[in-house]
Amino acid sequence: MSDSASRFKWVGTRPVRPDGLDKVTGRANFGADFTMPGMLVGRIVRSPHAHARIAGIDASAALAVPGVKAVVTAEDFPEIPDGELMVGEGPMNFRDLSCNVMARDKALYDGHAVAAVAATSRAAAEEAVDRIRVDYEVLPHVVDVLEAMEPDAPLLHETMFTEGVEPKPERPSNVASRCEFTLGDLDSGFAAADVVVEGEYVTEAVHQGYIEPHAAVASVGEDGQCTVWCSSQGQFMVRAYCAKLLGMENSQIRVTPSEIGGGFGGKTTIYVEPVALALSRKAGRPVKIVMDRDEVFRATGPTSSAHVKVRVGATRDGKITAGDAELRFQAGAFSGSHVQLGCMCGFAPYDIDNVRTVGYDVVVNRPKCAAYRAPGAPMAAFGVESALDDLAEKLGMDPLELRLANAAREGTKAAYGPKFREIGYAETVEAALSHEHYRAKLGPNQGRGVASGFWFNIGGQTSAALHINEDGTAVVVDPNPDIGGSRASMAIMAAEVLGIDYDRVRPIVPDTSSVPYSDMTGGSRVTFSVGMAVVEAGQKVIEELRNRAAKIWDVDPDGVVWENGEARPASSNVGEFEPLSLTALAESSAKTGGPISGQATINARGVGPGFGTHVCDVEVDPETGGVTVLRYTAVQDVGRAIHPSYVEGQLQGGAVQGIGWALNEEYVYSEAGTLENPGFLDYRVPVASDLPMIDTVLVEVPNPRHPYGVRGVGEVPIVPPLAAVANAIYHACGTRMNHLPASPPRLLAALDAAKLPEAAD
Amino acid sequence: MAKRHVTTTVNGEPREFLCEVDQTLLDALRDELGLTGSKEGCGSGDCGACSVMLDGRLVCACLALAVEAEGREVETIEGMAEGERLHPLQRTFLEEAALQCGICTPGFLVAAKALLDRDLDPSETEIRYWLAGNLCRCTGYDKIVRAVQKAAAEMRAEA
Numbered sequence: 001m002s003d004s005a006s007r008f009k010w011v012g013t014r015p016v017r018p019d020g021l022d023k024v025t026g027r028a029n030f031g032a033d034f035t036m037p038g039m040l041v042g043r044i045v046r047s048p049h050a051h052a053r054i055a056g057i058d059a060s061a062a063l064a065v066p067g068v069k070a071v072v073t074a075e076d077f078p079e080i081p082d083g084e085l086m087v088g089e090g091p092m093n094f095r096d097l098s099c100n101v102m103a104r105d106k107a108l109y110d111g112h113a114v115a116a117v118a119a120t121s122r123a124a125a126e127e128a129v130d131r132i133r134v135d136y137e138v139l140p141h142v143v144d145v146l147e148a149m150e151p152d153a154p155l156l157h158e159t160m161f162t163e164g165v166e167p168k169p170e171r172p173s174n175v176a177s178r179c180e181f182t183l184g185d186l187d188s189g190f191a192a193a194d195v196v197v198e199g200e201y202v203t204e205a206v207h208q209g210y211i212e213p214h215a216a217v218a219s220v221g222e223d224g225q226c227t228v229w230c231s232s233q234g235q236f237m238v239r240a241y242c243a244k245l246l247g248m249e250n251s252q253i254r255v256t257p258s259e260i261g262g263g264f265g266g267k268t269t270i271y272v273e274p275v276a277l278a279l280s281r282k283a284g285r286p287v288k289i290v291m292d293r294d295e296v297f298r299a300t301g302p303t304s305s306a307h308v309k310v311r312v313g314a315t316r317d318g319k320i321t322a323g324d325a326e327l328r329f330q331a332g333a334f335s336g337s338h339v340q341l342g343c344m345c346g347f348a349p350y351d352i353d354n355v356r357t358v359g360y361d362v363v364v365n366r367p368k369c370a371a372y373r374a375p376g377a378p379m380a381a382f383g384v385e386s387a388l389d390d391l392a393e394k395l396g397m398d399p400l401e402l403r404l405a406n407a408a409r410e411g412t413k414a415a416y417g418p419k420f421r422e423i424g425y426a427e428t429v430e431a432a433l434s435h436e437h438y439r440a441k442l443g444p445n446q447g448r449g450v451a452s453g454f455w456f457n458i459g460g461q462t463s464a465a466l467h468i469n470e471d472g473t474a475v476v477v478d479p480n481p482d483i484g485g486s487r488a489s490m491a492i493m494a495a496e497v498l499g500i501d502y503d504r505v506r507p508i509v510p511d512t513s514s515v516p517y518s519d520m521t522g523g524s525r526v527t528f529s530v531g532m533a534v535v536e537a538g539q540k541v542i543e544e545l546r547n548r549a550a551k552i553w554d555v556d557p558d559g560v561v562w563e564n565g566e567a568r569p570a571s572s573n574v575g576e577f578e579p580l581s582l583t584a585l586a587e588s589s590a591k592t593g594g595p596i597s598g599q600a601t602i603n604a605r606g607v608g609p610g611f612g613t614h615v616c617d618v619e620v621d622p623e624t625g626g627v628t629v630l631r632y633t634a635v636q637d638v639g640r641a642i643h644p645s646y647v648e649g650q651l652q653g654g655a656v657q658g659i660g661w662a663l664n665e666e667y668v669y670s671e672a673g674t675l676e677n678p679g680f681l682d683y684r685v686p687v688a689s690d691l692p693m694i695d696t697v698l699v700e701v702p703n704p705r706h707p708y709g710v711r712g713v714g715e716v717p718i719v720p721p722l723a724a725v726a727n728a729i730y731h732a733c734g735t736r737m738n739h740l741p742a743s744p745p746r747l748l749a750a751l752d753a754a755k756l757p758e759a760a761d
Numbered sequence: 762m763a764k765r766h767v768t769t770t771v772n773g774e775p776r777e778f779l780c781e782v783d784q785t786l787l788d789a790l791r792d793e794l795g796l797t798g799s800k801e802g803c804g805s806g807d808c809g810a811c812s813v814m815l816d817g818r819l820v821c822a823c824l825a826l827a828v829e830a831e832g833r834e835v836e837t838i839e840g841m842a843e844g845e846r847l848h849p850l851q852r853t854f855l856e857e858a859a860l861q862c863g864i865c866t867p868g869f870l871v872a873a874k875a876l877l878d879r880d881l882d883p884s885e886t887e888i889r890y891w892l893a894g895n896l897c898r899c900t901g902y903d904k905i906v907r908a909v910q911k912a913a914a915e916m917r918a919e920a
Binding site for chain 2: 014016017019020021023024025026027028029030032033123208209210211212213259260261262263264290292293483484485643645646648649652653654655656657679680681685686687688689690691693694
C-alpha cells in the first residue's frame with residue numbers, strides 16, 4: 001500500500017463509509033423497514049411435502065376470514081413456455097423461475113410456495129394460510145445427488161433430457177446437463193506421472209445465511225403501473241424478472257432498492273417480490289411480504305451439496321502432469337447448480353498441461369439452488385486442494401512449495417480456455433510461505449493446513465453518473481445495491497478522479513427509473529465495473545469543467561488543465577489566470593452553460609482474475625471430535641485495495657463463511673424429505689466465540705485494465721477454507737475428512753473408525 | 762380479541778401503544794412505535810439482531826411480549842447516541858469498518874454497550890463469548906471485536 005499512498009490521495013485510504021452513520025444509529029432502512037398507507041400483510045402457503053402433485057387448491061374458507069383481501073396461486077401467473085430467454089445479464093429459464101416462485105402442478109420440495117394470501121393483519125393472514133386446503137398427492141422423493149442420478153430414482157421433471165450428451169437420451173432423468181472441459185491429453189499426462197493421488201470429496205448444502213430475511217412491499221396501481229421496494233442484489237434484476245413472471249413490460253415496474261442486509265449471491269433472484277405484486281394486483285392495495293427465518297432456509301438459497309472425484313498425477317520432482325475431476329452437484333428442484341463454474345475453477349490456480357473436468361447438474365427435491373459467493377468453486381477446490389495435500393505428503397514436499405512449483409502465471413493457459421494475463425497467484429503463495437504464521441510452532445493435537453482458490457471476477461453492463469451540486473459538492477449515482485461498503489469505494493474513486501475531498505462526495509443507490517441499467521451486485525464486479533464507470537463519468541465532468549473555465553477565461557479548452565481539483569492554464573502561453581476550483585465553477589455554472597454532470601454507460605471489460613492462499617491452524621479434541629480454529633491467515637491478490645478495511649473485511653468474512661461450511665453448517669433432511677434444521681439454532685453458523693482474529697495479507701498486483709488497478713475481491717476468500725481446514729485437521733490427527741462439515745459427530749466417527757484396526761490388533 | 766394498552770418508557774421518553782396480547786416487543790417497537798432500528802433476523806432468539814435493554818437487562822425483543830414492557834424501561838439503538846454525540850462504540854464501529862451490510866449492527870451495538878456498562882476491561886475471549894448471541898455473516902467478527910476493544914480502551918482512558 002506504500003505504492004498506493006505515494007501515488008493517490010484517496011485510493012488506499014480508510015475513511016468512514018458514507019452510509020455508516022445511518023447504520024450505527026438504526027436509521028438505515030432495510031427490506032422489512034418500509035411501510036405504506038393501507039398496506040396489507042402477505043403470507044405464503046408452503047408445501048409440507050418433498051414431492052407432491054397438487055390435485056387442487058380450495059381457498060374458499062381462507063377468503064371467508066375477516067380481513068382477507070386476496071388469495072393467489074399459480075393460476076394468477078401466466079404460464080411461461082419452457083426454454084431459456086436472454087435478459088440483462090444472461091440466459092434464464094423463466095418457466096423454472098415462475099414455478100419456483102409459485103408451484104404449478106407439483107410441489108417439488110419442502111417449503112415450496114403453493115399459494116399466498118393478503119390480509120389486513122398478520123393474524124388474519126396466518127389464519128387464512130391455515131384454512132387454505134391443498135389436495136396433495138404425495139410422490140416418492142429424492143434429496144441425495146448420487147441417488148437422484150440412479151436410473152430408477154423418482155423423477156422430478158418428465159421433460160428433462162440430459163443436455164450436453166450425444167445422442168440425446170431416450171429417457172428423461174434428473175440429470176439436467178453434463179459439461180466437460182479438457183486441455184491436452186489426460187492419458188499421456190497420467191502416463192508421465194510417477195505419483196498419482198485420488199479421492200472422493202463430499203460437501204453438504206449450506207445456506208448463504210444473510211441475517212436479513214427476504215422482504216418486499218409492492219403496489220400495483222389501477223393503470224397497471226407498479227412500484228416495488230425490496231432488498232436485493234439488483235433492482236434491475238427484480239424489475240426484469242417480475243415483469244417476465246407477471247407478463248408486464250419493464251417500464252410498468254419501478255423498483256427502489258432498500259439497504260440490503262446481506263446476500264452473498266442469495267439475493268440475485270426473486271421470491272416474494274412477484275407474489276407481493278400479484279397479491280397487490282388482485283387486492284388493489286399495497287402488499288408487504290417478509291419471510292420468516294424458516295421460510296428463508298426452506299425455500300431460498302442454498303448452495304449445492306456436491307460429490308467430487310479428483311485424480312492428480314505428478315512427477316517425482318513435483319511437476320503436476322495431469323488433473324482429472326468429476327463433479328456432481330445437486331441443483332435443487334430446477335436445473336442450474338453452478339457445477340460448470342466448479343469445473344472451471346478447480347484446477348485454475350495451476351499450470352497443468354493435461355486437464356479434464358466433467359460436471360453433472362442434477363435436480364433433487366430440495367429448494368432451487370442460488371448463487372453463494374464464488375458459486376461452485378469451494379466444492380471443487382475442496383477436492384483438488386485436499387488431493388494436492390496428499391500429493392505433497394507422498395512427494396515429501398512442502399504443500400506451499402508444491403503449489404508454487406505449479407503456479408499459474410502470466411501466459412498460463414487455463415483448462416477452461418483463456419490464457420491468463422497479469423495475475424498474482426504465485427505472489428500469494430510466496431507471501432504465505434514467508435508469513436510468520438507459517439513457521440509458528442504447533443502443540444499436541446494441533447495441525448496446519450493450506451489451500452488456494454480462484455475466482456474469475458466479472459465486468460458487465462454498468463452505468464454511473466456524477467452530478468456536481470451548485471456548491472461544488474458531488475453526487476455519485478451508483479446503480480448497484482451496496483452489500484459491503486461499495487459506496488465508500490465509489491466516493492473514494494470519484495474524489496480521486498475529480499481531485500476533491502472525499503467528504504465532498506455523497507453516493508446514492510437509486511431506483512430503476514433514475515439511472516440507466518446495470519447488472520447485479522455479484523461476481524465481484526461492483527468495485528471494478530461501477531468504479532470504471534464512475535471514473536469515466538468523472539472524466540466527462542472534468543472535460544466539462546475545462547470547457548467552463550475556458551469560457552470564463554475566453555481561451556481554447558485545450559489550454560485548460562484539471563489538477564488537484566482546480567482548472568489551471570496549461571502553460572503561461574495561455575495567459576495568467578488564477579486557478580478556478582470546482583466550487584467556483586459550480587457556483588458560476590448558471591452563467592457558463594447550466595448544471596454540470598457526467599454519465600457513463602459501459603460494458604466493462606478487462607477483469608482481473610483473483611487468487612488467494614489461506615493458512616489455517618486447528619486443534620482437534622480427540623474425545624469429542626470438536627475442532628477449534630486457533631489461527632487463520634488469508635492472503636489474496638486484490639489488485640489494488642480502494643478501501644483496504646473493506647477489502648480485509650471481504651477476506652475475513654469469506655474465510656469465516658468457509659470455516660462454517662467446513663466445520664458446522666449443513667442442511668439435514670428427514671426420511672420424509674423435510675428440512676430438519678430450518679433455524680439458526682440447529683443450522684449453526686460461526687459465532688464470535690468460535691473464532692480467532694482472521695489475519696489478512698493484501699497482495700497488490702494491479703489489474704492494468706482498470707484505472708486504479710482493481711480486481712474483484714469478494715468471492716475468492718470462500719474458496720480455500722474448506723480444504724485449508726480439512727488439511728489442518730488431517731495434520732492435527734492423521735484423519736482425512738473427505739466429507740464436510742467435519743462436525744463433532746462426523747469427525748468423532750472418523751477418528752473412531754481410524755482407531756479400529758489398532759483395537760483389532 | 763381486544764388490544765391491550767401499554768404504558769412504558771422507551772429511550773427515556775414516556776410512550777404508549779396498543780398491541781395484541783401475543784405481539785412481540787420487537788413487533789410493537791417496529792410497527793406501533795416506528796422504531797425500526799431493531800431488526801428481526803430469526804424471530805427465535807438465535808441471531809441477536811433485535812437486542813434491546815429491558816430494565817437494564819439485555820434481551821432479544823423477539824422473545825419478549827409487548828405487554829411485558831408495561832411500566833418498564835426499554836432502550837433501543839435509537840437511544841444510543843446522545844443528540845449528535847455518538848456513543849464511543851458507534852464511532853469505533855465506523856472507524857474500524859466493523860460493519861458491512863449493517864443489518865446486525867444495531868444488535869451488536871446494544872449488546873456490546875451492555876458489556877461495557879458492566880466491564881470496561883473485557884478480554885478478547887470475554888468479548889467473543891458476550892457477543893456469541895449476535896450473528897454477523899459479513900465480517901467474520903474480527904473488526905467487530907477490535908471496535909469493541911478500541912471503544913473500551915477509549916472509555917477506560919476517559920473514566
